[in-house]
Amino acid sequence: MISNLRQLFLEHVGQTSDYPMMLEVERAEGVYLYGPNGKRWIDLISGVSVSAVGHGNPAVIEAICSQARDYLHLMVYGEAIEAPQVRYARRIASLLPDPLDSVYFVNSGSEAVEGALKLAKRYTGRTEMIYYKNAYHGSTHGSLSVMGGETFRNAFRPLLPDTRQIRFNEPDDLQYITSRTACVIIEPVQGEGGIIPVHRDYLQALRDRCNETGTLLIYDEIQTGLGRTGTLYFFQRYGIVPDILCTAKAFGGGMPLGAFIASKRVMDVLKTNPVLGHITTFGGHPVCCAAGLAALEYTLSEGLMEQAESKGALYEKLLADHPLVREIRRVGLLLAVEFRDAELTARIVWDAVEAGLMTEWFMFHETAMRIAPPLTITPSEIEESCAILRKVMDQVKR
Ligand code: PLP
Numbered sequence: 001m002i003s004n005l006r007q008l009f010l011e012h013v014g015q016t017s018d019y020p021m022m023l024e025v026e027r028a029e030g031v032y033l034y035g036p037n038g039k040r041w042i043d044l045i046s047g048v049s050v051s052a053v054g055h056g057n058p059a060v061i062e063a064i065c066s067q068a069r070d071y072l073h074l075m076v077y078g079e080a081i082e083a084p085q086v087r088y089a090r091r092i093a094s095l096l097p098d099p100l101d102s103v104y105f106v107n108s109g110s111e112a113v114e115g116a117l118k119l120a121k122r123y124t125g126r127t128e129m130i131y132y133k134n135a136y137h138g139s140t141h142g143s144l145s146v147m148g149g150e151t152f153r154n155a156f157r158p159l160l161p162d163t164r165q166i167r168f169n170e171p172d173d174l175q176y177i178t179s180r181t182a183c184v185i186i187e188p189v190q191g192e193g194g195i196i197p198v199h200r201d202y203l204q205a206l207r208d209r210c211n212e213t214g215t216l217l218i219y220d221e222i223q224t225g226l227g228r229t230g231t232l233y234f235f236q237r238y239g240i241v242p243d244i245l246c247t248a249k250a251f252g253g254g255m256p257l258g259a260f261i262a263s264k265r266v267m268d269v270l271k272t273n274p275v276l277g278h279i280t281t282f283g284g285h286p287v288c289c290a291a292g293l294a295a296l297e298y299t300l301s302e303g304l305m306e307q308a309e310s311k312g313a314l315y316e317k318l319l320a321d322h323p324l325v326r327e328i329r330r331v332g333l334l335l336a337v338e339f340r341d342a343e344l345t346a347r348i349v350w351d352a353v354e355a356g357l358m359t360e361w362f363m364f365h366e367t368a369m370r371i372a373p374p375l376t377i378t379p380s381e382i383e384e385s386c387a388i389l390r391k392v393m394d395q396v397k398r
Pocket of ligand 1: 109110111137138187220221222223248249
């Protein structure tokens with residue numbers, strides 16, 4: 001039955017590469033994933049920044065079950081008053097600075113980006129969209145059009161017209177933002193680029209340039225949101241506020257949920273000319289909103305945001321002196337461990353998976369390994385995972 005499942009997976013589940021990880025997980029709890037025959041992995045990536053409050057978090061499960069008993073889907077987005085949506089929108093808005101008070105719920109990160117790009121075009125009446133080298137914003141046509149990696153998008157041309165790529169943290173390129181630019185979309189910490197945080201001065205200069213030119217500034221905090229970097233969203237540590245914030249991944253507490261968040265004044269343009277400027281059937285599903293809100297409250301009440309910094313620092317301390325580690329880049333509990341080359345990185349990652357760690361590298365940065373465990377991970381679990389990783393690094397064939 002077990003091998004049969006592997007074979008059926010390859011035969012009938014649409015594949016994204018010729019080398020899937022093929023981890024067979026039967027159950028997940030806390031930071032652990034459990035497979036058949038007593039196999040166990042420590043989850044070092046949280047499904048790429050999703051499972052921030054740990055797998056099987058009882059508060060989230062209870063919220064899901066309770067809402068499922070009340071109702072599932074009722075009506076397309078924006079028509080019925082669904083309490084889980086209203087409660088979550090109000091709560092997240094209360095934790096964000098002005099003027100970010102209007103939340104449009106969608107199903108995923110890519111859709112949040114799609115909505116944000118459309119909103120910027122509609123609000124400004126302009127078409128040009130500026131994005132960054134090594135940016136990742138999703139896989140739909142719109143988000144692919146602002147992806148900063150040619151390998152992944154070339155085969156899907158033509159993409160959206162009137163886009164321009166600029167260099168990250170490079171003030172000279174701000175000159176390309178002009179009065180014909182609808183929006184600039186930036187990850188304040190580039191995720192798939194290998195955990196590269198924006199410089200504070202650069203972000204301020206970008207904000208100023210957008211103000212001067214009437215351009216909307218979009219932050220993609222899909223990977224960094226909900227406490228992983230030490231604040232609810234990374235930008236809050238700088239206090240430099242976007243016009244539109246994109247969120248997803250941990251935002252749904254393990255359920256599919258995303259949102260683009262703006263001021264009510266900006267968001268309201270989607271109501272007219274044309275009416276129904278953005279539509280979704282399932283966006284803001286009540287069960288997903290209930291789960292997301294429960295996860296957010298858990299994050300806040302358990303102080304997970306505050307712990308992200310010390311837990312990340314512990315990883316750094318326990319790994320930095322290994323001879324194979326070239327550099328560690330870190331923001332809160334989001335780390336990139338840099339090795340000599342892509343081949344060595346791949347070998348370490350595969351050996352780590354074999355040894356009981358769930359990890360991977362980055363789309364645009366194949367010489368670093370990702371560490372982004374659930375924020376609930378304990379210091380002793382961090383020590384356990386570092387001991388396994390150090391052993392893997394000691395034994396890897398160089
Ligand atoms: N933006 C960033 C920064 C991401 O990391 C991702 C997913 O990895 C996305 C957007 C796309 O999100 P989704 O896969 O939910 O569409």
